[in-house]
Amino acid sequence: MKTKKKWDTRKTDYLERMSGAEPYINNGKVVAAEDTINVLEAVIRLFDRVNIEGNNQKQANFLAEALIKCDTQRIHDLYMVQSAVPLPVHLDMFEVGIAKKLDFAYGGPMGGRVAEAIKNGKLELGAIHTYLELFARYFIDLTPRVSLICAYEGDADGNLYTGFNTEDTPAIVEATKFSQGIVIAQVNKLVDKVTRVDIPGEWVDMVIESPKPFFLEPLFTRDPANITDTQVLMAMMAIKGIYGEYGVKRLNHGIGFNTAAIELILPTYGEELGLKGKICTEFALNPHPTMIPAIESGWVESIHSFGGELGMQKYCEARGDVFFLGPDGTMRSNRAFSQTAGHYACDMFIGGTLQIDKYGNSSTATATRVAGFGGAPNMGCDAKGRRHPSDAWLKCGAEFTSQSEYLGPMPRGKRLVVQMLESFGEKMVPGFVDELDAWQLAKNANLALPPVMIYADDLTHILTEEGIAFMHKCRNLEERMAAIRGVAGFTEVGLAAKSTETKALRDKGIIKTPEDLGIDRQRANRSLLAAKSVRELVDWSDGLYDPPARFRNW
Amino acid sequence: MSSKWENIQKRSFLESEARTRALGLVDPGTFTELAGPRHRISSPHLPLLGEAVEFDDGIVTGVGLIGKKPVFVASQEGRFIGGAVGEVHGAKLANIVRMARKAYDEMLASNPDLPEEKRPAVIISFDTGGVRLHEANAGLLAHAEVMDQFQDCKGKVPIIALIGSRVGCFGGMGFVAAASDVIIMSQFGRLGLTGPEVIEEEMGKDEFDASDRALVYRTTGGRHKYIMGDCNVLVADSIAAFRGALQEVLGKLYAEIAEMSCIGSLEKIQYQLKLVDLCVETAPKDAKDVWKSAGNENPDDLTDMPLDEFLTTVKRLTDRY
Numbered sequence: 001m002k003t004k005k006k007w008d009t010r011k012t013d014y015l016e017r018m019s020g021a022e023p024y025i026n027n028g029k030v031v032a033a034e035d036t037i038n039v040l041e042a043v044i045r046l047f048d049r050v051n052i053e054g055n056n057q058k059q060a061n062f063l064a065e066a067l068i069k070c071d072t073q074r075i076h077d078l079y080m081v082q083s084a085v086p087l088p089v090h091l092d093m094f095e096v097g098i099a100k101k102l103d104f105a106y107g108g109p110m111g112g113r114v115a116e117a118i119k120n121g122k123l124e125l126g127a128i129h130t131y132l133e134l135f136a137r138y139f140i141d142l143t144p145r146v147s148l149i150c151a152y153e154g155d156a157d158g159n160l161y162t163g164f165n166t167e168d169t170p171a172i173v174e175a176t177k178f179s180q181g182i183v184i185a186q187v188n189k190l191v192d193k194v195t196r197v198d199i200p201g202e203w204v205d206m207v208i209e210s211p212k213p214f215f216l217e218p219l220f221t222r223d224p225a226n227i228t229d230t231q232v233l234m235a236m237m238a239i240k241g242i243y244g245e246y247g248v249k250r251l252n253h254g255i256g257f258n259t260a261a262i263e264l265i266l267p268t269y270g271e272e273l274g275l276k277g278k279i280c281t282e283f284a285l286n287p288h289p290t291m292i293p294a295i296e297s298g299w300v301e302s303i304h305s306f307g308g309e310l311g312m313q314k315y316c317e318a319r320g321d322v323f324f325l326g327p328d329g330t331m332r333s334n335r336a337f338s339q340t341a342g343h344y345a346c347d348m349f350i351g352g353t354l355q356i357d358k359y360g361n362s363s364t365a366t367a368t369r370v371a372g373f374g375g376a377p378n379m380g381c382d383a384k385g386r387r388h389p390s391d392a393w394l395k396c397g398a399e400f401t402s403q404s405e406y407l408g409p410m411p412r413g414k415r416l417v418v419q420m421l422e423s424f425g426e427k428m429v430p431g432f433v434d435e436l437d438a439w440q441l442a443k444n445a446n447l448a449l450p451p452v453m454i455y456a457d458d459l460t461h462i463l464t465e466e467g468i469a470f471m472h473k474c475r476n477l478e479e480r481m482a483a484i485r486g487v488a489g490f491t492e493v494g495l496a497a498k499s500t501e502t503k504a505l506r507d508k509g510i511i512k513t514p515e516d517l518g519i520d521r522q523r524a525n526r527s528l529l530a531a532k533s534v535r536e537l538v539d540w541s542d543g544l545y546d547p548p549a550r551f552r553n554w
Numbered sequence: 555m556s557s558k559w560e561n562i563q564k565r566s567f568l569e570s571e572a573r574t575r576a577l578g579l580v581d582p583g584t585f586t587e588l589a590g591p592r593h594r595i596s597s598p599h600l601p602l603l604g605e606a607v608e609f610d611d612g613i614v615t616g617v618g619l620i621g622k623k624p625v626f627v628a629s630q631e632g633r634f635i636g637g638a639v640g641e642v643h644g645a646k647l648a649n650i651v652r653m654a655r656k657a658y659d660e661m662l663a664s665n666p667d668l669p670e671e672k673r674p675a676v677i678i679s680f681d682t683g684g685v686r687l688h689e690a691n692a693g694l695l696a697h698a699e700v701m702d703q704f705q706d707c708k709g710k711v712p713i714i715a716l717i718g719s720r721v722g723c724f725g726g727m728g729f730v731a732a733a734s735d736v737i738i739m740s741q742f743g744r745l746g747l748t749g750p751e752v753i754e755e756e757m758g759k760d761e762f763d764a765s766d767r768a769l770v771y772r773t774t775g776g777r778h779k780y781i782m783g784d785c786n787v788l789v790a791d792s793i794a795a796f797r798g799a800l801q802e803v804l805g806k807l808y809a810e811i812a813e814m815s816c817i818g819s820l821e822k823i824q825y826q827l828k829l830v831d832l833c834v835e836t837a838p839k840d841a842k843d844v845w846k847s848a849g850n851e852n853p854d855d856l857t858d859m860p861l862d863e864f865l866t867t868v869k870r871l872t873d874r875y
Contacts, residue, residue, distance in 0.1 A: 527565070532566055532568075543858065549767065550766055552768035553742060554741045
């Protein structure tokens, strides 16, 4: 005899939770800021999977601060599924027991506390993901029951304007709402009519005007004043030896001074090499202020952004031919789409790292910090699902010597994945190592895997101040290791290089030094930078770029 | 990039190292470095502490010409221990000033009618946080010696301070700069006594947030110092611009130059005291409040407007009081 099974328990549960919040909801979906803790206590249950929106840029910090003030008798052992935990409050949550488990992508400045919390049993770590990977799991096995999100504007019907900093919001809300979950938004401003509907009101249960605007970190702002002559040399090698060589048009740049230097010599050195229009025309990229001179000089046709960068909003809005603007005239970023673009539609990822081991595995993990890599691994890998060709992709694939070992004569392209690393980093710490610190971290924090940002089999080029190693041109691991030694300078790894071996690799075009590339080292200095200070970036932008206070040196 | 004199002129003053500044400020081909790296006079104290030395101890000293005028140049290198003044560094600075004054005495003794345009001057390009803590006693003593030399120059040799390098001019060297006759700055130059980081460390982030660079610059930067009257001439950020301002100042008679100094007469001290009164009266919370007191209706606009516009728009305390 078949028992009658209920198929709407999620819905029933949702209605039951919402009824607890009902007394605090007025005028449509509005909740007063002082009732925030009451509604959180009403709708969140023990062991719930909860998302607090936040990534390396914007943060729903008001709601996070409210959640930690909730009664720990009523709410504890939550399972946090969220992009990032970069604020102290995110970790305090585990200290006081409100939260127990965590699946995330980026720890940033709290990386050390994550490791500590794991060690003393306060935090049970699921896994470290990439952004896209975590979003994917929101729709499979990590669907949030309650999501606490943030927006610039909200109205009484729940419509939200997330604008320039839309970022993760659509992915979170869609996963939560379409599984009958609860979505609570903190907004900077309650308005009668939102500037643009980025999230439809139907998908939002409560709107709270926060006393202060949500927190925004200008993570992608690099002050040109801090770029070194060595970084300029490496940028010259990148442009001449890789961008120009492969004709890379569609790409992503990582965060850091290495790529900032490249961006700033496009209008000078790049122009001189006659590469304008032939490289760097389309990007999946945050609105880097250091891109302004290249954009103003007409290098760039299109940029789609993961998030917004503090101070760049007006500039982006005034450059509608380049950035993605809504019908209302303001930009919309979208991390899920931009990550997808970075994974499938870009021919190259280039960025810095902290360590590369002798096999070519690269990681920014250190022994005591569980920081995660955000989106870098999705861009810094060969997109195995890619089927459309492009010149750069095909050329790299054709050079990929060991590909035929798997495919026979079948042609296939390959993404260029470039890591830039000076042989010695800050405080003379070697960049090339025998074993990545990630192994020690895995031990310290009980991780199943050493966190690797880019695996050796995806890495095609290593660029140091010594030269470029073309990893994919190597026949086997042995040759790849020799190529790494050849560009690893005076590190222990580099000192093991044999000069005859390195010479042979140079002859084969597997290693190229600045001289091999015809680059005059005398010219490798800051005078090549199109802008040498934040002030000059402002001038390039016609005053449209409004840098955060901490970057103003005038 | 070639270090030819013509190329140097276009360069950013902020970006230029000490030797480039020294070379570019004087007429082409006229600079001779004294006690330079070839003489290898380096700090005797740093090796004891396991620190690296430099053969010029972070300061370039020498002589050159601007027009017919012999100029005695000191140019500090902020990239070596923040341009801090140690024993050798300080001795080089004190002695270049002494040489200028001795040259003046000898020249005037042999030719009392020497025209002003041929009389020596001192120019100091500051890039320093003040005393070098590794050799603090010697460094502090050097500050006193330099001030002494400045006094001996009074009535004889004008001393021009140039501030527009990365480190700015802080600590004891802030006093030294204030004791010069004329201060030329760019908007990127910073002048003060206690550096921003030290204020934050001593008084807390609420008192002064050193990571808020906008705050740091509007409290110590060239624009603010120009409004206050501490800086006499505000120029664009190129070696040519600094050189142009130098030429103009050095074209004046000594008496006119000395008149530009912030100190040196009862009248000037009374003016300084008037500013103290103003400060007590208005209790400014921010540099912008002071700018308002100087008669600038919209102080917010002053930070971002282009330099040319700033110079034609701005009202200075010196205009008002």
